[in-house]
Amino acid sequence: MTDPHMDAPLNEYADGTLAARDRASVEAHLAECAGCRTAVAELRALVAGAAALPKTIEPSRDLWATIETRIRQPATWNVQRFWRGALAAAAMLVLAVGIYRLFRVPRSDLRVGEGQGWAVVQADFDRASDELSRILAVERERLRPETVALLERNLAVIDTAIAQSRAALARDPASAELRRFFAAAARQKVELLRWAARVAAS
Amino acid sequence: MHSDPTDLIHRAQQGDRAAFEALYRAHAGRVYALCLRLTADAAQAEERTQDAFVRAWERLATYRGESAFSSWLYRLTVNEVLLGRRAERRREQRVVTTDDPAALERPRGADPASGSALDLERAVAALPPGAREVFVLHDVEGYRHQEIAALAGIAVGTSKAQLFRARRLLREALNR
Amino acid sequence: MRVMKGCLVLWLALLARQSTAQAWIDERWPLDAGGSVRIVNPFGRIRVLGWDADSVVVSARLGARAGRFFAAGDGHVRKLGVDGGNGEPAELEVHVPRGATVWVKSATASIEVEGVDGTLDLSSQEGGIRVVGTPQDVTAETMDGAVEVAGGTARARVKTVSGDILLRGASQDLGASTLSGRIVVRAAGWQRGGTGVQRGKFESVTGDVRFEGELGRGGVVEVESQSGTIDVRVPASAVADFDMLTIGGTITNHLGDAHPKPRAAGTGQELRFSTGAGGAQVTARSFKGSILLEPK
Numbered sequence: 001m002t003d004p005h006m007d008a009p010l011n012e013y014a015d016g017t018l019a020a021r022d023r024a025s026v027e028a029h030l031a032e033c034a035g036c037r038t039a040v041a042e043l044r045a046l047v048a049g050a051a052a053l054p055k056t057i058e059p060s061r062d063l064w065a066t067i068e069t070r071i072r073q074p075a076t077w078n079v080q081r082f083w084r085g086a087l088a089a090a091a092m093l094v095l096a097v098g099i100y101r102l103f104r105v106p107r108s109d110l111r112v113g114e115g116q117g118w119a120v121v122q123a124d125f126d127r128a129s130d131e132l133s134r135i136l137a138v139e140r141e142r143l144r145p146e147t148v149a150l151l152e153r154n155l156a157v158i159d160t161a162i163a164q165s166r167a168a169l170a171r172d173p174a175s176a177e178l179r180r181f182f183a184a185a186a187r188q189k190v191e192l193l194r195w196a197a198r199v200a201a202s
Numbered sequence: 203m204h205s206d207p208t209d210l211i212h213r214a215q216q217g218d219r220a221a222f223e224a225l226y227r228a229h230a231g232r233v234y235a236l237c238l239r240l241t242a243d244a245a246q247a248e249e250r251t252q253d254a255f256v257r258a259w260e261r262l263a264t265y266r267g268e269s270a271f272s273s274w275l276y277r278l279t280v281n282e283v284l285l286g287r288r289a290e291r292r293r294e295q296r297v298v299t300t301d302d303p304a305a306l307e308r309p310r311g312a313d314p315a316s317g318s319a320l321d322l323e324r325a326v327a328a329l330p331p332g333a334r335e336v337f338v339l340h341d342v343e344g345y346r347h348q349e350i351a352a353l354a355g356i357a358v359g360t361s362k363a364q365l366f367r368a369r370r371l372l373r374e375a376l377n378r
Numbered sequence: 379m380r381v382m383k384g385c386l387v388l389w390l391a392l393l394a395r396q397s398t399a400q401a402w403i404d405e406r407w408p409l410d411a412g413g414s415v416r417i418v419n420p421f422g423r424i425r426v427l428g429w430d431a432d433s434v435v436v437s438a439r440l441g442a443r444a445g446r447f448f449a450a451g452d453g454h455v456r457k458l459g460v461d462g463g464n465g466e467p468a469e470l471e472v473h474v475p476r477g478a479t480v481w482v483k484s485a486t487a488s489i490e491v492e493g494v495d496g497t498l499d500l501s502s503q504e505g506g507i508r509v510v511g512t513p514q515d516v517t518a519e520t521m522d523g524a525v526e527v528a529g530g531t532a533r534a535r536v537k538t539v540s541g542d543i544l545l546r547g548a549s550q551d552l553g554a555s556t557l558s559g560r561i562v563v564r565a566a567g568w569q570r571g572g573t574g575v576q577r578g579k580f581e582s583v584t585g586d587v588r589f590e591g592e593l594g595r596g597g598v599v600e601v602e603s604q605s606g607t608i609d610v611r612v613p614a615s616a617v618a619d620f621d622m623l624t625i626g627g628t629i630t631n632h633l634g635d636a637h638p639k640p641r642a643a644g645t646g647q648e649l650r651f652s653t654g655a656g657g658a659q660v661t662a663r664s665f666k667g668s669i670l671l672e673p674k
Contacts, residue, residue, distance in 0.1 A: 067256055161604040
């Protein structure tokens with residue numbers, strides 16, 4: 001077995017990822033070193049063997065029943081509205097950043113105070129969410145595409161939660177508990193948009 | 203039932219559990235193989251497979267078709283397995299059943315004459331966890347070091363070192 | 379033997395070649411024991427290690443196209459990091475005085491901090507964050523990476539969007555918020571040098587939340603989730619008031635005999651009971667998820 005210090009160059013040579021200028025010296029060495037030649041051959045055989053392993057293995061029992069139990073939940077949101085909302089939010093993401101920087105929506109506007117009329121609170125949230133979304137839409141190119149993709153995905157998740165909260169609240173508008181859940185989800189969304197705005201601005 | 207995958211995904215995203223079951227049937231073997239090789243424990247692999255599909259269902263709405271559905275699903279699976287280990291979510295002590303040949307014996311779809319493939323599977327299962335994960339992700343699944351580093355929360359240099367170590371240990375085991 | 383020696387010579391030659399393809403940075407500056415360090419590295423890895431010297435030392439390895447290393451500052455504030463680079467990773471290892479205030483920012487680089495007792499402010503977009511030790515105050519924020527804080531801190535605030543959060547050790551004031559990640563809290567009590575959690579607030583939208591640990595006397599723990607499962611595990615001997623509510627899920631109680639009742643104000647379940655006077659307060663609220671209460 002070759003010396004462990006040789007692992008890096010031999011492995012990289014076997015994989016074909018060795019820098020071109022080093023390849024010549026390794027090949028010159030291999031011409032003289034049977035141990036290293038064997039190592040390279042073994043590595044290549046090993047990698048080929050690994051790539052040839054069966055891609056699928058069936059579990060010893062059917063796992064679907066448990067999965068289905070875990071995912072079974074009543075669908076309480078309107079599917080079409082969800083998609084429309086999600087796409088709109090994605091488009092507005094870019095705009096949200098700019099306005100945030102101009103107007104700096106203060107945190108306290110969104111706290112659910114005891115004395116505030118609930119309708120006012122919801123309206124405040126809608127306004128802040130729209131403003132931030134518009135800003136983000138403008139500043140889209142400042143964000144890395146992966147970040148934009150992640151943001152859009154997570155906005156979809158939070159919008160679902162908000163929609164569910166709103167639906168429940170619509171059926172039981174006076175419930176303090178339901179208001180709390182809606183407020184928490186709304187706050188999460190605004191935090192997310194604000195965070196995106198900060199990232200784009202930096 | 204329509205077998206067009208895009209249609210299935212779309213329907214599953216709308217909450218159609220039968221469509222999601224079809225997706226499960228189509229991908230379960232692949233997901234399980236990945237979990238089994240990463241965890242080297244049949245019972246854990248079953249749990250991680252279930253976790254992966256449950257998570258996929260939860261996040262299905264966020265799949266926008268930027269990559270192939272299978273790539274998205276397998277990446278999610280790797281995340282479930284690696285994060286599960288990192289976050290120490292084991293509920294009970296698991297005995298690592300690397301001595302249990304049942305899980306790796308006669309994987310369906312394998313060439314029955316490949317005794318050496320079985321030796322390789324066993325040798326991989328016997329690797330220390332960090333080396334095993336990198337070897338499975340790189341040499342079996344084809345991920346690049348950059349991706350492995352991001353998924354496993356390690357440096358790229360560490361990923362390479364673990365791969366070389368895994369290959370060395372495997373060569374030693376198979377040469378015995 | 380001659381063959382082996384030949385191999386080593388080859389290896390050394392290759393190693394020397396490889397070094398020139400990257401930039402190696404090694405720098406040292408004096409810094410006050412309580413000084414501040416600001417570190418920026420968008421891609422790759424950042425490790426910060428506390429030590430007992432009044433200086434900042436950085437060892438960095440930058441790939442060929444990784445961007446430019448920069449540094450500026452004086453004996454009170456030191457700024458350093460990597461500028462630009464199109465996704466090419468750089469590995470930074472920075473030693474800082476143990477009591478320093480450390481501010482770190484990355485895009486996808488992972489952030490690790492060990493052995494720093496000062497204040498930490500760590501933020502990333504997609505990188506994971508890991509803190510080990512006893513920092514006075516930790517704020518950690520990342521969108522997609524996972525966060526782990528282990529050891530003990532007076533105050534920790536952790537925020538992710540989809541990354542999982544793991545908090546373990548002896549901390550007094552904990553806050554964790556996530557959208558779709560999972561939260562796991564393992565709080566140590568007085569047996570392991572902590573006083574138990576005095577204040578804990580853990581919230582998620584879709585991620586599961588598990589709180590496991592000791593409650594400080596008079597401690598207040600609040601757990602809230604929209605659709606995640608909430609799992610609370612405290613010692614069977616814990617003295618506390620429990621207040622659990624779920625609108626769409628179920629409550630399961632294995633900590634004593636109290637049974638959940640249908641929620642007074644509509645659908646769902648609620649459970650309120652007390653295991654003694656003058657103890658801690660544990661509140662759990664879930665919109666659609668289930669709540670589980672168990673002995674540790």
